[in-house]
Amino acid sequence: MALEPVQVVKSGDVELAVYEWGTTGAKPTVVLVHGYPDAASVWATVAEGLAERYHVIAYDVRGAGLSSVPDHTQAYDLEHLVADLATVVDAMSPDQPVHLICHDWGSIQSWEAVTTERMAGRIASYTTISGPSLDHAAYWIIQRLKSGSPDQVAQVARQIAHSWYVGMFHLPAVAPTLWKAGLDKLWPGLLEKLDGVRVDASDSQRKDGANGVNLYRANFAKRLLKPGERRTEIPVQLIVPRQDKFMVAEIWDDLPQWVPNLWRREADAGHWIQASHPQLVIDWTSEFIDHIEGAEETPALVRARVHARESRSGRVSDRQRGRLVVVTGAGSGFGRETALLFAEHGADIVCVDINLEAAERTVELVRLLGAQAWARKVDVGNVEQMTALADWVEADFGAPDIVVNNAGIGVAGSFFDTSDADWDKVLRVNLWGVIHGAKLFGRQMIKAGRKGHIVNVSSMGGFTPSKFMSAYNTSKAAVLMLSDCLRAELADKGIHVATICPGLSITNITQSTRFVGLSPEQQAEKQARATKLYQRRNLTPDKIAKAILDAVEHRRDEVPVGAEAQGSRLISRLFPTLSRGLARLDLLP
Amino acid sequence: MNTTRHAAPSPQDLDGFRAIQQLAYRCAETVSAQLKPGMTERQAAALMKTWLLDQGVDDWFHQPFAWFGDRTAFRGAVGFKQLGGFNPAFYPGLRRLEEGMPYILDCAPSMNGYTADIGYCGVIGENRILDRLMDDLLEYRELIVSLVKQRKHLSEVSQAVDRLCQRHGYDPRHKAYPFEVLAHRVEKLDNDGEKSHLSLFNFGVRNIGELLKGVAAGRKEGHSPLWSSHAKSDHPPTPGLWAVEPHLGFRDVGAKWEELLVVTEDDAFWLDDDVPHVRRWRARGLLNPVKRAA
Missing domain, CATH: 3.40.50.720 (NAD(P)-binding Rossmann-like Domain)
Known part of the structure; x- marks a missing residue:
């Protein structure tokens, strides 16, 4: 099911395909940012559900969907990705700050947007799903390796095992060749096997997969080797899919050190939770956005609130955390x-x-x-x-x-x-x-x-x-x-x-x-x-x-x-x- | 002879016991203020011993004990209850104190024939569980004295303490003491003017001797100087002084107080209300006149 862009926004040399649901007006604007190897279409069901109450925007990230493809790897640097988001937000919601809902790479790049000056005052809240800040991840690894505790070192090893594909993406030609050789056709079947998610084959799957590899190549090594301390005061809702095959839950343990206004919720879902459990994503994000817009904090949000100096006395493990x-x-x-x-x-x-x-x-x-x-x-x-x-x-x-x-x-x-x-x-x-x-x-x-x-x-x-x-x-x-x-x-x-x-x-x-x-x-x-x-x-x-x-x-x-x-x-x-x-x-x- | 053993102490004797109990608590408070992360239980116990000897203490019921961390809840080897609870793990060990770790100091000095046995707990920094345990210990102090005033049999009082522990969700950790005692008698010794007396395995021979005499006499007369939930304590309170020590445990944290209860022929009262845990309850506004629901 192909989406029709409502507008094409120019960000530097790149043209971004922007999609819209619902009407503007008094309603808050929500911006959905997709991950890899997806395009804006991955949000279709969630966007339709949210459109009943909000003005909803999504766009194809550079290199994906109907957006244009930059000709060199460095054009995928986080700095350009933030500029793209800022351009879309300025075009579609010039007056009101927006609520971000981001998944996977969309979330990785949006951590950059919420922790740097470029979009100051333009983001009202941030819901992050399965995409940590690369800088936070680097500190997470360093702190665990430094601790020397076997448990913590094992966590790092497990996360690296979950990220096997990242290394592969850095090999010349391999990943793009695979996508071009027919992985795109196999992808919906793979996704069903991996995550139990049934999605229609996307027209742009080959392009999304092959070009998106540059997201990793342009940013991973740079950020992991030289991380910065990135904090934000913006309210952040973290949604953790418990059966995510690309992420260990412990990766989020240090987040309160960077984010004072944090809510954390866990779902029985795999990595593509917006496709497998769209209603849950709609309900949780609406609840959060409404609270940030002034509604009373619901009991579920009160429960989800993470306090930075959470009392740890008596805590034996986090194995049942969130249950x-x-x-x-x-x-x-x-x-x-x-x-x-x-x-x-x-x-x-x-x-x-x-x-x-x-x-x-x-x-x-x-x-x-x-x-x-x-x-x-x-x-x-x-x-x-x-x-x-x-x-x-x-x-x-x-x-x-x-x-x-x-x-x-x-x-x-x-x-x-x-x-x-x-x-x-x-x-x-x-x-x-x-x-x-x-x-x-x-x-x-x-x-x-x-x-x-x-x-x-x-x-x-x-x-x-x-x-x-x-x-x-x-x-x-x-x-x-x-x-x-x-x-x-x-x-x-x-x-x-x-x-x-x-x-x-x-x-x-x-x-x-x-x-x-x-x-x-x-x-x-x-x-x-x-x-x-x-x-x-x-x-x-x-x-x-x-x-x-x-x-x-x-x-x-x-x-x-x-x-x-x-x-x-x-x-x-x-x-x-x-x-x-x-x-x-x-x-x- | 045994009828005189169980006479209520004279006012003069009460002053003597009160003075040594005050001294013992002062010792615990002084040493507590000197505790620093990294110190071992043995160092803490030695500090107490030195301080008390400097004050002129001439004998012991037992020499000072110190427990740190989960040893306050008698977790691990220290909770081993076989052999009637005589367990070498009780003795101060090499556990080092850390920030946020609860500790218990317990000392039982004698001077001029009077003996005290006190328990004191604290933490460097903060420990919410310890705070809660110490707050809840108030109810035990009120319960015990009120039941003894009613002349309830000592085993019944101890069982009421067990039930209160169950309701609170705490382990009655005093069950790990020798013979599972909630309390034991303390007798007046001869004031013989000696500067020091013999201890064996850190226990004062004269005080333990009195206790053994009490056991022997009690066997004939149907009472015991060791107060527990068992049938041996199924008798009315015997006049004299009892060192009462409810010791609560919740997960890895233990807390206790220990002080002397005065039992007369028809009444009972705590020897002294000016003790650290009572002062703490007062400071926290817990000592209101309205009785809390039992």
Whole structure:
């Protein structure tokens, strides 16, 4: 689908093809700058979406699309690229500063525009996607190599491995020859393989690919070997596509040192996010531009705000950085430990508990670890309350990355002493709580294209029959099967479902388990004895939290925690008769 | 003889204990002001020891301890609880202090027959987790004395402390002390005029002897000089002086205070409210008359 230029702007000897969507007037102007090996057409869908609210401009960078091709490599120097952008902005928005949205090389060159004097006062905000400043990148490399820390040196090595093509582009003739030899025809297919993005073949693909190589040749070596300190006060929104094959996420870690007004958001997308997730790019950029134009900062932007002197005390790693985790039963036990562990690794946490005070305490602890957190009082078995929770999360932050359906209650005793009310309660919390959580948040994940994780906390009781645990174990077995079915259904969506089956672990649940058919005094005694037994076993909640983090990071399906859970799982699978025999033993404390 | 062991201290004795506790806290504050990045735990402990000896200290309950960094939370070898908690990793080591690293100074000097046992924590620079722990330690001080005033059995008091830790989300790290004690008794020694007394493995022989005598007597009479959550502490508070030391841990940060609680036949009170952690709470406006929800 070829775009028609609305105007051709002359920048020195070069003619730039400029495209326009929407009308001028009171609306803010947005300028889209494409990367390599693309042309302005890569923005088509995003531009149309943004045009409903803004005056939208895009142009073919020199050498690409319908713009003219300079005859020597040095004409691709960043200085000329900034002059091109300035010329387009002056022509299309002479009175108002513009909002830049830039991708890949478009972003690399625009870092030059926002950190130098040439366009001072002409840029209102800058959204950058997958294109760091070459100078920042050089400092990033130098600081890591100087640190001598093996981790940091490894980051540099990984980034260099992701940039293999840059070296190739510096070889004489190779890259242009490849493009001319037919790579342009293969490109849409390659892109689909690489990034899962389906794009129409572009008429100018051969030209975009062959000429754009000069962008690298004219600038890379020069900037990396002699970087300058480039800062900007302009508000910058950084969008990080997590599955970007050309960029490691750590490349952005030092950005707060150069950019005091920074927001950072992460998406489950590949490098060409504007083609694969146009609506997300439209939503996030609109939210940001509106805020810069005076609208109140949305909760999502507040969350995305990066504070330069972010408190690092308590932070163990950034592996879960940018993730939003919803944890039910977060006021104690596994839930609280899971919230704390994910926070230590950089995630933000929605702490849900029926006991608000306990959830709020977890929030305080999470904040001490330098992460953000919110507390909500919710009965997970109540569909209205769960729906309200899910609606609030989606409205304020979008679909969560991870949902841990952990809240649970205990019931023990004879089947015949277990009243209908006991059954109703244990199934409502232990099973319906998981059903509601998985359904409400799973639906959000599908809608948002989130490759998220649904973690359901079952129990070794889910595969260990026992004559005194009919209600509890039935609820946990149901969670196990529900998770298995859901895992199959969500596999194609990239959403991972994990089932955690803890053994005899110390939590509130033993202290509050209802022992049916007993007087309150006998019950208290049983609770105390169960707690003591579990204390001797000493399977602490932090071990379950570690299993949950591990299940998320390694996409594990079913995780028994503790030797007793592992053993019982094996027995139930390999020797079901033995398992049924053990169920008859009086193992109650 | 054991009935006299458990008499409430006389006003004169209380003055003596108060004076040595003040001296011990002054020592911690003085040494704390001298701590610099790069110093080791051993150097900090030696500074305390020298300072106290210069003031005329003639015996110890234990010689000064210092823990830096995650050792304040008894992470690693120092958290090893077997052997009843007698663990060589407790002794001051070669860990070096850094900016932002929490530390705990703990000293227990005796002079003229009176003994104190105090715990003091701090940081060079700032540590938000430590600040929070130190703020929350206030609730433990109020809880403990109020339950002892109600003559709750000591194991119940200790279990209430455990529950408060659970609610707060903290590890009760005093469980890593020998016999998992929240507190231990301190007895008045003879004022024999000697300039120094024997220590073994950094513990004062006379003070530990008193403790052992208490253990032996308690075995017959159903009480213990070691106050923990266990059945051995399932008895009403015994009159006398108790060095109480709730020690909280959150992730890699630990914090504690330790001071003497006075138990009489029908009452209990902290020996002295003019101690650094109380002054800190007052300065931060945490000591309001409205009781916080328990």
